[in-house]
Amino acid sequence: MPTVNSTPPIILIAGHWLGAWAWDDVVEHLRTDHSPTVALTLPGLDASDPERATRTLEDQAAAIVDVFARLEVSEEQPAVIVAHSGATGPVSLVLDRHPELVHRVVWVDSGPMATGAAFAADLPADVEELPLPPFDVLGQQASLDGLSPEDLERFRTEAVPEPGPVLRQAVELTNDARNAVATTLVCCSISGAQVLEMAREGHPMFAEVAKLETLDVIDLPTGHWPMWSRAGDLADAIRSAASRAG
Known part of the structure; x- marks a missing residue:
């Protein structure tokens, strides 16, 4: 039997174009904690994978479950999943299929997806991958506030094009128990x-938030990539969320 830790393992999953490297500064701040912390590069976002453009949401969800196995996650010792931005797709699938293995989910500038939703359902089938757009275009879609020139340079250098199948695939969810998983936004x-106002109004981006049974909200004003702009504060927020009861 594995030894039960007083604090749960933490799995960090970044959004589109990003791998485990995006969490380096946050991991540094969490290093003194006793919880095992794993930053995950999802399938399709490993530049060395020759078949990465064919990876799917199913592949990504399976990779998260593989990390559960590696960390000996169980109902008695569930994990904390930290999901940033585009990680919401595979994480929503995992919450639907294995809610008993998640102590708490922390959505970083994101939230749970609704069944049938996709990031880019209308992306043409012949588009194999979507590269990181120019920053003037990206900045119209998501806030770049707080990012230094060095942050942007690393973002551009390290970013991996997002696989087309991941963007087109709709999430199919069937288990309402996912809404009982303790959640921090x-x-x-x-x-x-x-x-919360958008959730109450049924806005598609946050409508699922209104269904959550246990919800905490932490405001961390900055842009869409707080793992770079406010790494220490984000680590504190994750630490606080992980220590809360499920």
């Missing part, structure tokens, strides 16, 4: 008050 480019 870390709200950065949109305030917590705005997110």
